[in-house]
Amino acid sequence: MVSLRCKMVVRQELQKLGLHYVNVDLGTIEVLEDITDLQKELLDINLKKFGLELLDDTRKILIEKIKAVIIEMIHYSDELPKVNYSDYISEKLGYDYNYLASTFSEVKGVTIQQFIIMNKIERVKELLLYDELNLTEISYRLNFSSVAHLSNQFKKVTGLTPTYFKKLKKKRFKNLEDL
Structure with a gap:
């Protein structure tokens, strides 16, 4: 939940x-x-x-808690924590991060870090669609080390550059206006 x-x-x-x-x-x-x-x-x-x-399985419950902390941190917080994500997640859930990471990877088939990156990219997409922030502001808000780092991560996950993704949105809206 x-x-x-x-x-x-x-x-x-x-x-x-x-x-x-x-x-x-x-x-x-x-x-x-x-x-x-x-x-x-x-x-x-x-x-x-x-x-x-x-959920009855304690491992599944723990995985859902990890996911919930990450989703809340990335999608529902105005600012991401300034500490390492591993420290933040560990502190929030009261478990050693190595235990959380190995359990998550074993059950989900991806690392916590990969899950964080996927969620950060989804958040970038949302912010690009809202068109209220530029890439520099988005990069800063989501704790990317630079705009180049954000762009590289975005391209790895989506296969598109953030700029091209934004152009696709504008093209879609333009096509709807033609109807």
Whole structure:
């Protein structure tokens, strides 16, 4: 669960099942009473209707927490942390980074660093589409060492330069105006 909407859905589904929750947070639910197998099954079925999943496996839960910290850090923060991402993630989750990194890589098949880069590039795309910031400002906001570094990472991930990506957007809008 990353968004407020996801948390709201989980709260509603818990209430429908008559379960009283203490806390609904990123990847965790604390309820006051014991959950029966039937309630657990119904909760899982109902959450799947909203694209959510009830996780029992502690490794999967940890992976979701790692993803949530990264997504929150990149997509929902005005400014990225000035410390190393590894220190930030480790501190947020209370685990040794080497353990987090090896678990993440083993389960997801990509490194945490690759996942961060993919999310940063998605954020760059969003910011380019909004057209409010130039590449220098985007580079600074997302802690790239330079515009050249941002451009190289962008091209590695998307196969396009940021400038060409932006031109494609303008071309798409221009074609819509022709209709």
